[in-house]
Amino acid sequence: MPREILSVAEMAAADRAAVERGAPTPVLMERAGEAVARAVRARYAHRPVVIWCGPGDNGGDGYVAARHLRRRGWQVAVEAAYPPATDAARWAASRWKGEVRPLSDAPSPGTLYIDALFGAGLSRPLEGEIAKLARFCQSQPLAIVAVDTPSGIQGDTGRPLGDVAFRADLTVTFHRRKRAHVLAQGREACGEIVVADIGLWPAEHPDLFENDPSLWAQRFPWPAMDAHKHTRGRLKVVSGEAWSTGAARLAARGGLRIGAGAVTVLSPPNALAVNAAHLEAVMLSPFETDADLAAAAERADAVVIGPAAGVGEATARNLQALARTGAALVVDADALTSFRQDPEALFACLDRDDVLTPHPGEFERIFPGLLDQSPERIAAARQAAGRAGAVVLLKGPDTVVAAPDGRAAVSLNGAPWLATAGSGDVLAGFIGGLIAQGMESFEAACAGAWIHAECGARHGPGLIAEDLPGLAPAVLAELFACR
Structure with missing residues (x-):
């Protein structure tokens, strides 16, 4: 079956449709975070993991991934850029019983980092401590896994929103690829791309597809x-x-x-x-x-x-x-x-x-x-x-x-x-x-x-x-x- 490519707005509509059909946002978040943890386990040996969590549902996915990795015996810490700001993110954060600390300004090359700061729908450039962290990461050989898209990459264009964005070795996205995952500049920033099924429905009248x-x-x-x-x-x-x-x-x-x-x-x-x-x-x-x-x-x-x-x-x-x-x-x-x-x-x-x-x-x-x-x-x-x-x-x-x-x-x-x-x-x-x-x-x-x-x-x-x-x-x- 042809695989459609979604815009940010189309993905948001797919999420809303799932909720309307009886799949609450926390259920979708649980599936997404578990998919991230599963992809990490499949590709990386045990090592310390730090998950950068933002305020929205992307950050909520990070809290869920942290819980699932720790359950499998991984050493996990969460660094929160902001307090959770959505109901689903607050729910996910409340279930994480491990360490939560401020963003570090000097990540270690021996640690695996999961970027759950902002997803594909980000509409403004990175700023403050997050922008500083992104610049630091660009100069270091760090292993980074992105949730949905690397933070700072716009989901519909694949381009950085400002003068700095994160880059990842692996990106785990959900349901379908977004445009940032198929356009060359975004694809390069994403590294390997894994598309995880979280139980959403196909688009009714798709008009943009993966060419295969x-x-x-x-x-x-x-x-x-x-x-x-x-x-x-x-x-x-x-x-x-x-x-x-x-x-x-x-x-x-x-x-x-x-x-x-x-x-x-x-x-x-x-x-x-x-x-x-x-x-x-x-x-x-x-x-x-x-x-x-x-x-x-x-x-x-x-x-x-x-x-x-x-x-x-x-x-x-x-x-x-x-x-x-x-x-x-x-x-x-x-x-x-x-x-x-x-x-x-x-x-x-x-x-x-x-x-x-x-x-x-x-x-x-x-x-x-x-x-x-x-x-x-x-x-x-x-x-x-x-x-x-x-x-x-x-x-x-x-x-x-x-x-x-x-x-x-x-x-x-x-x-x-x-x-x-x-x-x-x-x-x-x-x-x-x-x-x-x-x-x-x-x-x-x-x-x-x-x-x-x-x-x-x-x-x-x-x-x-x-x-x-x-x-x-x-x-x-x-x-x-x-x-």
Whole structure:
């Protein structure tokens, strides 16, 4: 079942709904604190533990965790930044019979610290003794476990609220990941993330999900027993001029490896010989004008345009011609930049089956200012998809895929080895190949991004883009075995 990602407000609503259905806040707090203690026991050897407790329910979770750890024989002390200020926190504190002392200004490296000061809903910067403690922790090799989010990290953006925030080796959150747990800056501050079930109900109409196979695997386009190449989809990829052909071939090979039955590189005449010398299973077809290109793509199910296509009017005209063929378009790289002076002309060509695949620089060129104006990348990608009327895949370590209808997904399996020239061209080919096989464009973009990242992670150091298509079969075989 797809796993939704919640905003701070949505998580608060889930808590309220549980209370309304008969699960009192102290019961939920008991489950949460026990989950924290369980995660600590599973990952750390016995050592002294200090739990920093704040005034709210996050602090209440800390008091419960302290009780459960001590019951298991751990040496536990609580350091309270403030007295408990909610009914549930007061209840939890009253059940803790151990030591409570003020915050220390010099934590010890030999102790495990649990940050239960403030949760994801914090709305103001850390200050006073807590800010001082956070600064001290940044300079020391301390083992820190965070409850919900590291204190000072805003739950909807993953960014510090001020100039300082805690960082954790392990973060235990509840029910579902929040946005801070999936966006790169927050994810880095959280360390390992454990999501504990505390008995809440799923959201009724979720529209933000973790991008993994649970989101799209049931609709993956596996071939039928009687399949042949023409029933497995026709993908075409537009090549650049003679000295800029490799990117299109990478995209074409990606589309072929992901399962498209017939893949063709559409090539300018001066690049035909270069392309022909490097292509085997991928076919080759010439074009001279934009009208020729549209004719060559007339029977395509999907077309990739942009990888090393050249920036300028010719590429813009080629895209506009392709838009009239009815094929789904995957618009990447140079095809995006060719519209930087007039993004609306690009949007006028698109429909909801098309996919734009910008990295942040290309995103800025066609959606100027949107990343700066939005609170986080999810909101920016959603606004971009609405503006373009097409699916937008915003690349990064936390790749976001957004559809015009508001659905969005965030990848959690980003691999740093993918930061290499040509990697994005293969991704465009993966997405185009899946769309050509009949996969819905939002799901194809999600699946392509996830498979692409898995390929990068499996290879690891030394990865180059040429490796990626050959890594896809092993990933696909595992998906097929689990279908």
